[in-house]
Amino acid sequence: MSTAEETGEDAPWGEVTPEAARRLLVAAVEAFAERGYHATTTRDIAGRAGMSPAALYIHYKTKEELLHRISRIGHDRALALLEAEAGGEAPAAERLAGAVRSFVRWHAERYTTARVVQYELDALSDEHRTEIIELRRQSDAVVRRIISEGVAAGEFDVPDVPGTTLAVLSLCIDVARWFNAQGSRTPEEVGALYADLVLRMVAAQK
């Protein structure tokens, strides 16, 4: 895991205990990102974590359980970041810019995790995929609400609110694909650039 992966939060995966379960989860993220979910075995994951397959089985019954845990934590985190910026009395432009900055920063700082979370949805069980899609609907609803409020307040001019919401989230999510910790822009710089571009997309009054 790159250094940038560690800087995003005080303790990434801090909610995963005991420490052995966390170590296995971090190993799974790395393995899925490098080789894809289907090419990774529980043996690979245990090996990366310096553990035996039997030790892995104490914490996770299946490989899909690991993916679900990663996806659930990632989606919960992304939704929480958006919700933290969405409320309050500030103008919609300020809230939308804050949500974009925060969401982009997460996708840049934790791009390895974000790629797994975004690209392996099809590998989840039907039940788990349904649960995750509901979290994605909630994220979409948070952004749509800010944009709608901005339109209602006369701050924004947006002919297609659902389409623009989709585009805003898509723009931010794709940061995980192209962002490279060795690149020339920091997560903060990308967040600031994208907040400006999104305010232009909604034609925010200056």
Next chain:
Amino acid sequence: MSTAEETGEDAPWGEVTPEAARRLLVAAVEAFAERGYHATTTRDIAGRAGMSPAALYIHYKTKEELLHRISRIGHDRALALLEAEAGGEAPAAERLAGAVRSFVRWHAERYTTARVVQYELDALSDEHRTEIIELRRQSDAVVRRIISEGVAAGEFDVPDVPGTTLAVLSLCIDVARWFNAQGSRTPEEVGALYADLVLRMVAAQK
């Protein structure tokens, strides 16, 4: 391959001959998209194409050769689409909107191919990855040039031309991740929405 995959061009993969080589390539796109490159074997690909592993070997020496062929054709096509819209005497806004519409349509109509092309870059050999990255630089340069010309002509107001270029291409590319042929928007509708959003991003004069 979905019906939408077939509608984008007169003959997708038409440049791949003989027919057996084309059939193998289509099978490889499907397999890579479904299971990932690393989880797919040449035996899987031959089986999907209704051929023997030995018959595959006549056309492709390695699995990587298949991926490279897919990636090369996809990137050549994407660059050609952008270049076809970039030149001429039309105002920059018109050329930029045309490039976005065309690029988005391709990523929506041929989303299975586009996902393989976009997400499996790391699986290419060093030599092939270098070649593909050069094609991506050229696509970036085409869009950057249109935006720069719009700024120079006073049509656009863009403080960060390289960053905005990156964001425009990223927005279009991510269509391949979320676009679903069963969804409510056609490739043309997404193209039109995105052309409008991109003109807002560059603050095009109306």
